[in-house]
Amino acid sequence: MAARRNASGSRFNKNPLTLALATALMFPLGVVHAQDATEEDSQESTEEAAPTNTSTLDAVTVTGSRIAKSTFNSVSPIQVIPREESTVAGFNSTAGLLQSNAVTGGSDQINNAYGGYVVNGGPGVNTLSLRGLGPTRSLLLVNGRRLSPSGSRGAVGSVDLNTLPNIMVEHVEVLKDGASAIYGSDAVAGVVNVVTKSKFDGVAVEFQTNATQNGGGLETRWGTLFGTSGDKWRVSGSLEIYDRQEVTMGDRDWASDCPRPLLGRDDATGRYGADDYIDPTTGEPKCWGLDAGGVTINTLGTQYLLGRPGLGSLGYYGTYDPDNMPPGGFDYFNRWRPNASVTDGDLPGYEGVDLEGRTTYDPTMKRESLISPTTNVTGFLQGSMDLGVMGDAEAYFEALITRRESEQTGYLQHTVDYAVGSPLLGDLSWLPRMSAAPADGSTNGLPIAARAFIGWGLYGNRQTIDFGRYTAGLRGDLGSSWSYDGYLSYGRSDADYYTDNRLTDRIAKSYDVVSDGNGGFVCRDTSDGCVAAPVLSADVVAGNLSQAYRNYIMQETHGSTIYEEETAAFGVSGPLFDIPFGGTVAAAFGVEYRGMEIDDTPDINSINSNLYGFTSSTPTRGEDSVKEAYAEFEIPLLSGLPGAQELTFNLSGRYTDYDSYGSDDTWKLGMLWTPVDWLSLRASRGTSFRAPALFEQFLGASSGFANQSGDPCNDWGNATDTNSNTYLNCSSLGLPPNFNATNSITVYTQGGAETGLSAETSEAVTAGLVFQPEFGDGFGDLSFAADYFSIEVKNGVARLSGAQVLALCYGQSQAEFTAGSGYCSLVQRAANNSLTVTTGYINVARDKVRGWDFTTRYARDIGQGRFVANLAVTSFLEQGGQTLPSVEYKDYSGTIGAPELTGQLDLNYTIRNWRVRYGLDWVGSVESYSYYEKYDGVDYRPTYQMAIDDYFLHNLSLKYTGDDWSVTGGIRNVADKDPPVVSTGAYTTIGNAPLYSGYDYFGRTFFLNFSKEF
Incomplete structure (x- = not known):
């Protein structure tokens, strides 16, 4: 009887080869611990010096190829990460693992720190970008089949990593090479394949918690894994609940400390901030809490009027010299702050303030989300049955169902506009029109005499996203050596998103008032419960608004997004013929159809541009489909000869026909040459074709x-x-x-x-070597790999x-x-x-990345245990692009957010039931001075802090494995390292920390994982 297949279509014998040993054959990256690929009753004996799980390998399908082979050797570099590596590293979700530098090579990722920003996929989404080329150019598979996009709002186009299971994952395969000829569109920068456990009998439970030392961000995950099987069938699945609490700005000192421009360098100390404005009311540098000083709160705007300057304010004339001011110490101002001690001037009760003197910080900002909270419920079910017909056919199915409930808290500035002559001006009814403010729709078309800039306070976003992907297929043998696999898959993301919004039409109605007969005012039209805007006063400017007014103009708006994708695919693979002095030429052929549709319907107030001070949008609706055919050939030209232990070529091609953009073809040619047992050389070159995502269209x-x-x-x-x-x-x-x-x-x-x-096209080139010298007994096992990569996107969509x-x-x-x-x-x-x-969205000239991946693995027996070290370094030589042919191409590699160098070091020692791990994450030093000096001719060194030293994070963990249980505990960010500091005017920042996923915002975190099988 044929060996039973795993969920990804690979054929394993009952006891699969350990992933660590398989990886060592080709050494793409550090799988450092021998672990059984199915984790089924595979506990090591406590009397053995080191884990010794072994098995026999049949044909397996490795990411990057459609052809099953008897080794893990590949023409392209593949990184294999067993789930245990994720657990001992302290990750509490598959999303956390995939967004780590170990997978991304330092490329910035959209994670939960981006909750307050407009991102593709909506707030709360987590996406994966390989080589920094963006999520829409990185393909994510589950068991070799693509996962459909998920998210909210109109720009859904990538997989949301929140939809992935955790306890069910066996390992993750990462191909950092263009593979559109193998997998079709999206596989421009690389492919990630999440492989689930192929077979499990019994029940297992798991609990993990990650608790931060500095408060907030508590992560908990409860999971159960179950399965059973018979002679000709099997079924397994998992259910887990992941919850992460919010981290607010106030939970972290570095985030709650009000951001500073950090202007001017002190030559004596080298520190920045010498030219920061000193707030005379505090004697400290000015705090710019709102958009790095772009707006203000608790301030009144008017036409230029005479008034007393507030402490430190320069006014219109920009000087304190009384000879250059109007008589009496007055000056001209158009921004004012309440001050009851001022009794003269044009605005008694107010002092004049200038750009730097105005108020920009509210302590309420400390309650904004730094890391947004989420609750994810994920269920996964898979099964198969041997039918005994159609070539020993096996029918199989998969179902992945998730729900994400996430939310974000932000801060709002509000403005109340008072029209010329409005009774709401109260004692200031004489104010003339503001020269800088035209007629405004919110004041019913009347010119504005005064504008109160008010700190509204907090507002909320929340999302509920239900996602499901359902797959059914049939696979079997065609004769004795060829096999087939065909499946149908349907994915659907159904999102509801809610936002607290102020409505422009309600604000306008609140300005249209009449006297209530008691000295106050009411709305002229009260049919919808209208509440009159407040009469202008110092109390109102200070932000004290009635709750009735707030409740009237602020409403929760609701939009919905549906994204659907259906796939039908069929493929065959097997041997063609034998080559003298070589091996058996194998081939794979297949066809695929995909249909995609998006329907985003924003709230009617958004469609009608009725949201005050907030993004408005109209419906996004569209569909597309693609028909594809592919062929792949594996040609072992030479084998077992002097100077050619192996010489294999891989050639693949794909024809693609999009309903929207027409047809194109892609190809890829790869080579693997092993002249001697301890050295392999590999290279590949290929093209890609990517039609714009539905939201881009x-x-x-x-x-x-x-x-x-x-x-x-x-x-x-x-x-x-x-x-x-x-x-x-x-x-x-x-x-x-x-x-x-x-x-x-x-x-x-x-x-x-x-x-x-x-559509956009691209070309990818890789070239590398794998060096595995044999030093004899006692030295240990050493492996080294170096892989060059170059990906250039032409006519790219941006x-x-x-x-x-x-x-x-x-x-x-x-x-x-x-x-x-x-x-x-x-x-x-x-x-x-x-x-x-x-x-x-337009077609831009190009994006390009070039660099090297270096990986080293060393393992040896020490005492009664086994020591394994892994080192991985990514070195970017180029990360650049240009928006238009008429615009200069710019290379931004080495600037803040795009480091040239990143690395990870893992040191492990396993003895009997114990395993201790030390991990080091490294982001190389970055600076942006050279970039601006090269392209703009400006040296910002004396002005802005735009350089960051090497950034290191240390992690420790300890694992104990019993007969049917294990416990792992550890610390991430042992030194409680804060993110680095830059000038706010130079980059998007949180506080003074750059917004970049490679820096840790949680601080020292303790984690504990417990698992038990029954």
């Missing part, structure tokens, strides 16, 4: 806001290059030289289907940011700028100098 028009500091004309008069197009174009607008924008930039984004968006569009517009010639042509056709400047930018 059909994203409904959405609106967002960028900080006003992004206006190209801010302080244009002080520019050093007075001949630049930006200087000349800003000058032509008649703006004062010291102009500073006071309104956020509105950015509209839309899909590219209507603008001629086309979205121009609003800042890029503005730079391209203002960088045009004066003639083009004045005419409003070219990129300026996408930019509008209103009468109050507020900017509106329209952008979307």
